[in-house]
Amino acid sequence: MKDYAYFKQRVKKVYYYLSETVKVNLPVKKFNSSSFSSFRKDNYILERVNYYCKDQDKCSMSDNAIQIAKFKKTKSFAYYADTKKVVRYFSKSFKFDYLFGDIIHVPEFPSFLKSRPISDINQNSILLKLNAIRHYQFLNDKVLxxxxxxxxxxxxxxxxxxxxxxxxxxxxxxxxxxxxxxxxxxxxxxxxxxxxxxxxxxxxxxxxxxxxxxxxxxxxxxxxxxxxxxxxxxxxxxxxxxxxxxxxxxxxxxxxxxxxxxxxxxxxxxxxxxxxxxxxxxxxxxQFLDDEREKVIALLVAEKYFKLSGQLLG
Structure with a gap:
């Protein structure tokens, strides 16, 4: 049983790396803010966007902020791919800060990351759905x-x-x-x-x-x-x-x-x-099972970040 489960996991990982490599390199239409106007009127979507990227007066970037055009894979392919699938829709000249891995502190500068402390003062921690291959495994349990x-x-x-x-x-x-x-x-x-x-x-x-x-x-x-x-x-x-x-x-x-x-x-x-x-x-x-809605929310989170940082007008 253990060997079979391990084999299934390995096959799944190989398929994941191959398919995600293709996905992140496919050409996409650049983000058009006006085409998302209807989604901004959806209270549920808006609420989640504001949950992941909280309002703040100033959103400055660090000296280490990376330009989208220069964003490359570092240690973790999963974190890279999940981030790239979102930011690639925006201008390659835009910059962003990010932290990959198990983050349990609030960064000095607003940053994209997977995890943050549950707190009223975590505005600099901007959540994206990262390392999804590991953390988002929902199932259909047939045993009552x-x-x-x-x-x-x-x-x-x-x-x-x-x-x-x-x-x-x-x-x-x-x-x-x-x-x-x-x-x-x-x-x-x-x-x-x-x-x-x-x-x-x-x-x-x-x-x-x-x-x-x-x-x-x-x-x-x-x-x-x-x-x-x-x-x-x-x-x-x-x-x-x-x-x-x-x-x-x-x-x-x-x-x-x-x-x-x-x-x-x-x-x-x-x-x-x-x-x-x-x-x-x-x-x-x-609420997390609608892939298209999840994609819309992620793009609106990134849009809000780029607006707060002064890189996107609107």
Missing amino acids: FSNKKSMAVWRGYIYQEQRELLVREFAEHPYIDVGHCDSKRLDVPAYKGFMSVEEQLSYKYIISVEGYDVATNLKWVMSSNSLCFMPKPRYETWFMEGRLQAGFHYVELNDDFSDLAEKIMFYEANPEAALEIIKNANEFVS
Whole structure:
């Protein structure tokens, strides 16, 4: 099972690199502001644009701002491709700042990035849908909640303190199947190796724990028929984790997971409450499934940035 899942992942990556290389090099019509006027009247679209790129009086650029014409692949192809697919619609003379990777601080200059702290003062953190191949894996879960195992599950690496705490505390728990897959950390209990998404979907409760920034599994968990358990998120991405409501979209856990067993028992006794949260989570996910609308929002985010920085009039 592990070898097959690994093979599927490798094939998917090869296809991704080939297809995205073609996409980012295809000629496109330059962004025409007037053709997007109808979208700016859509309150939903406008609200999301303003969420990703918040209003501010001044949007200055750093000395390291890159010109679109000179924007080249550096370390991560995925981050580069996802950014290029947006900025290539604008004048090649425009410049922008960006930060790639797991960003958990607010930059000095307004910058395109994947993640930011959930805060009222993160205006310089301008979100784009970056590294989408890794973070935006939604699924069609065909297993009903009632037919799943009455247990909680988590698998992952334990580079962060909160993840190590989870596996240390619950390694031997009878109805909490947590384990890590880091063969270099065999000193930590509950080394259980790889578990596929399909296998995890056989559990009623799936735990989501932030890593360096957001939890990678959160998107597919919330699109499933399993109930998402997680501590209150500290970071957000294009998925707008800052808008998730505890008890409505997910079950909130204490930061030390001390209430994990208690929450499992509660939802075992109240499955209708679990189903309501799962429904709300699925509905939250549904807003990201319209690819054309997602593209429009991304272009309007970039348009707003270039306007704020004084490079685009209007």
